[in-house]
Amino acid sequence: MKRLLLALILLVPPATSEIRPGHRLPEGSYHSVREREIDIEDYAADLRFDMEREEITGTATLTFTPLRSGLKEFSLDASDLEIQKVASGAGSASFSLRDRELHISLTQALNPGQPGSVSITYSCHPKTGMYFYPKSGTRAAQAWNYGEGGLHYGWLPIYNDVNDRFTVKFTITVARPFVAVSNGKLVETKENPDGTRTFRWEQEKPIPNYLMTVDVGEFAQVPIGKARLGSGAISLAAWTPPGTESAAAFSFKNTPRMVEFFSERFSYPYPWFKYDQVALREFAIGAMETTTATGFSESHLHGPEDPPDSGPAYTEPYPTWSYEDTIAHELAHHWFGDLVTCRSLASIWLNESFATFSHTLWNGHAHGEDDLTYQRWRYLNKYLDYVQSTGMVRPMEYFKYRSPDDMYQTETTYLKGSLVLHMLRHFIGDADFFRTFEGYLHRNEYGNVDSADLKEAFQTQIGRNLSWFFDDWITEGGGHPVFQVSYAWVPERRQVDLTVQQVQADLPFENDFSLPVDVEILGPSGSSVHKVELKGWSTSASLPADTRPRAVVFDKGNWLICEIKFERSADETVYLLEKADLAARLRAARQLAEDYPRRPETVRTLARVLGDARNHWGLRQEAAMDLGRAGGAEAGKALVLASTDPDRRVRRAVAIALGFVADGESAAALRKLIETDRAEDVAAAAEISLGRMRGEGAKDFLLRQLSRDSRYWSSIRLGALLGLTYLKDPSLVPAFRSYTDSRWEADLRSAALDGWLAAAPEDPELARRLCELARDRNRQVRLDAIEKLGSLHLSADVKFLSDLAEADPDPDISEKARAAAEEIQSFPKK
Ligand SMILES: [Zn+2]
Incomplete structure (x- = not known):
């Protein structure tokens, strides 16, 4: 996923x-590995999807072998399913539903090696696992499933964990013109006299339940x-x-x-x-x-x-x-x-x-x-x-x-x-x-x-x-690990003495690491690479170097997951930034900005790196961000100059970095990007920066952008909402509220909630809206709204959240609601 x-x-x-x-x-x-009673071998579901009623009806047939001797009863996961009948072999089996499980009693005990089968006839209006979206405007209805983390029990009686695999056959009947797409091979499409069609799919190699799928749509x-x-x-x-x-x-x-x-x-x-x-x-x-x-x-x-x-x-x-x-x-x-x-x-x-x-x-x-x-x-x-x-x-x-x-x-x-x-x-x-x-x-x-x-x-x-x-x-x-690295060249021995200390906290799960590391010595006449075995809290190594190195690179290639504090001069850092390989240059650009931010040469060097089209675009992005970090008039000038760069990836970094420089020229350059750049990610990044600067006229300018349509998604609107969020202006609440509506994309809705929360966190209407959205159709919006509701710290919402935690069959929603209720209780505001 x-x-x-x-x-x-x-x-x-x-x-x-x-x-x-x-x-x-x-x-x-x-959480240990889940125990099983049966091994499902084949899962065949014959289901009818009613897109208007958002209902699934049909029969699921499981073929299995017992994993225990004398198996008489077993259970499947099932949440909010209406079970009409369970058949086993020729007869019917007794069953009961409790605690989101379907308990089935077989008429006759089975032993390992004796295959069994049950057919479960049921119907459901799924609350989890299968999600219906109704027709809206020109958009046709759709239903799709999502099962990771154990959600499929909301539309299938199933073993809801990853450690059982079985072959799958989905036979799906839907009204024309809907189409059903599923796992494996489409073996038959049949037109039915009642205006429906049946799609028969077969997945012949075994898969676990969370990889099963049925998507219905036009x-x-x-x-x-x-x-x-x-x-x-x-x-x-x-x-x-x-x-x-x-x-x-x-x-x-x-x-x-x-x-x-x-x-x-x-x-x-x-x-x-x-x-x-x-x-x-x-x-x-x-x-x-x-x-x-x-x-x-x-x-x-x-x-x-x-x-x-x-x-x-x-x-x-x-x-x-x-x-x-x-x-x-x-x-x-x-x-x-x-x-x-x-x-x-x-x-x-x-x-x-x-x-x-x-x-x-x-x-x-x-x-x-x-x-x-x-x-x-x-x-x-x-x-x-x-x-x-x-x-x-x-x-x-x-x-x-x-x-x-x-x-x-x-x-x-x-x-x-x-x-x-x-x-x-x-x-x-x-x-x-x-x-x-x-x-x-x-x-x-x-x-x-x-x-x-x-x-x-x-x-x-x-x-x-x-x-x-x-x-x-x-x-x-x-x-x-966090490495503290230093070195000295010893002319008498013609060696570099390298010292590496591990300075992370000495915790049981994070104590000294053992790792090989590549160290590169760059000299006036070429470079050499040496492998050093790091062991214990401190490692020293002497490496051959006939002449004084121009620079030393610790972890050539940036392969280690670590932080590095390398004591080196500004000159050596600049040398690396100009002469070394891309990995070392990326690290050198960062070091220059962090260790030597006040040095005028830093901004000039970074500006040179940014402006040189022969450099890798990623290094140029980093240089732009580092210039933003350094700030000041000179950095701003370099960024404004690069705002017309032909490479959109560079312009996107420039648009973000300009927001940190925040002067009049930066604002003008950002407005120009917003109004004229064909690359919508650049324009949106510029909108966010303009908001961050909170300059004069930003509010009206960004509000105007909300009426613009985008080629891709709602890029321009999203950038404007994110920019407006920085203004923390209560008069923007009506604008933010309107984008929490379900006709907008989830990204936009979440951004609008961020904005509303920043502008008027005490607004009683916001808490009401968040409670509505906690029951929205869109799962991502629900998770977001529940978390935000917790952040308001209103005692009145504890019961709502606790009830949601109890009732919702989606474990992530339930946990999010529980955590939000707990957060409120730990620090209730009112
Ligand atoms: Zn993945």
Whole structure:
């Protein structure tokens, strides 16, 4: 899955210089691997969808074998299902519903090896797992499912965890012109005399419940070509609302090449029958890797001039997820997640970190190694910023959490997890690293895994015992090292004496790390790279250097997940920024801005880097942000000059950085970008900056932008709302309130709530509206509204939230409501 990132306001440009001791591990109850009574082998559901009544009726037939001797009773997860009948073999079985479980008593006891089957006839108006959206304006009705974290029990009687796999057959009847898209092969489409159609899909390789899917809507099927795999081929298609065919064809055009790339990279050909990608209205999250039929938020439908984001997130220059990242990510899940599935949520990193790692591999393959180096740098900094602001760390595999959502924490599970794999890849080398993947996939195909299985793969495939690494990063440990580095050249010995101290807090889960590190010595006549083994709290090494080095690079390539405090002169830093490889230049730009902010040469150097089109665009983005951080008239001038740069990625960073400079010229440059830049992400970033500056006339100027339509999503409106939020002006409440309406995208609605909260937190109307939105159709809006309701600290809302926590079958909603009620009780305002 790929989470939906709502556009949160970034108050200061990120900086990672400050070392914060006292990291903490997350709390929550311990979740062991769930126990099973039966092994489901096949799940066949024959269902009729009534799109107007938002109702599902039909029969689900489960074929299973008992896992215990003398099995007479078992239960399935079922929430808010009306069960009419349960049949077992030729007769009927008795059943009861309690505690969101369907308890079934068989007429005759079964033993392992004796297959059984039950057919459950039921109906439901789903509250979770399947989401209906009615016809609205020109938009047709849609129903789609989302099941990660155990939600499918709201529309299917099912075993609701990841550690059971079965083949799946969905037979779906819907009124014309609706279409039903599902897992596997479409084996039959039948026209019925009553004006309905029946679609029969078969998924012949076993999958866990959360990867089952049925999407119903008015979809056009757009062919996306074929992926060639050896002598065979895989067909790809997009299913998209009529009128969006060309956007779907454009957005998904690289997918066949991605299928070929991953098949080759993992030495395991794409294992499924076909690959469909479905564009869904107000989808619960960014995207979900339901096997062979991935669901995407419609924000993934792009035109050639649209922003690269998978959903608008214009507060940052570099989108953590480009839409191409997400498309590659969901596809990569078809190996890591779908073919080999984590045994429980505690090991979700084996799905998510691997898919994230994979999409970064695609990025490097498609756009060049420098783009991947920059992506790793951005992900590292996002992770470090997260730890700095929250103090939260944890190992990749972790059994304590409050709700499933905790395990999908973006910076830890996705970003840090992908970097853990990059770090390991660097230590081991690509050939052996990917050979381990190959063995791991073959050995565990169509099965469940935890981290011990991965460790075992390294042992059996390449003979490596990686206990030292798993102990620090994966199954134990949790944080990251902070290195204090210094060096001196000793002419008598012709050596560089390097000293590395680990200065992170000495906590049981974050004590001294053992790691190899590459150290580069740049001299007047070339450079040399040396491997140094870091062990214990302090490491010293003497490295050969015939002449005085011009500079020394610690961790060449930026492979380690760490913070580095390197004591070096401004001259050496500038030298690196101008002469070293991209990884070292990125780090040098940051160091120059942080360690030497008052030096006039700093701004001149950064301005030079920003203005030179031969530099990598990522380095130029960093230079722009660093200039914003430095501030002052000279930095402002350089940024204004770069605001007309031909590269939109550079302009986007400039638009953000200008907001921190905040003078008259910056404001004028921002207004120009807002009114004239064809790149809507640049214009939106400029709107946010203009609001942040709170200058004269900003309010009226930004209010005018709210009437502008955008090519992509509601980019211009979103930027304006985020900008207006900074003004904290109560007179803006009517404007904010109008964008909380359900006809707007979830991003816009959340931004409007942010604005309202900032402008008039005491407004009684706001609390009322948040209570309404806590019961909205859109799950993301619900989660957001519940959290905001908690932040108001109104005692009157405790009962509402506690009742919601009790009644809602969605564990994430329930936990969010419980936490919000608790927050109010800990500090009630009235
Ligand atoms: Zn994912």
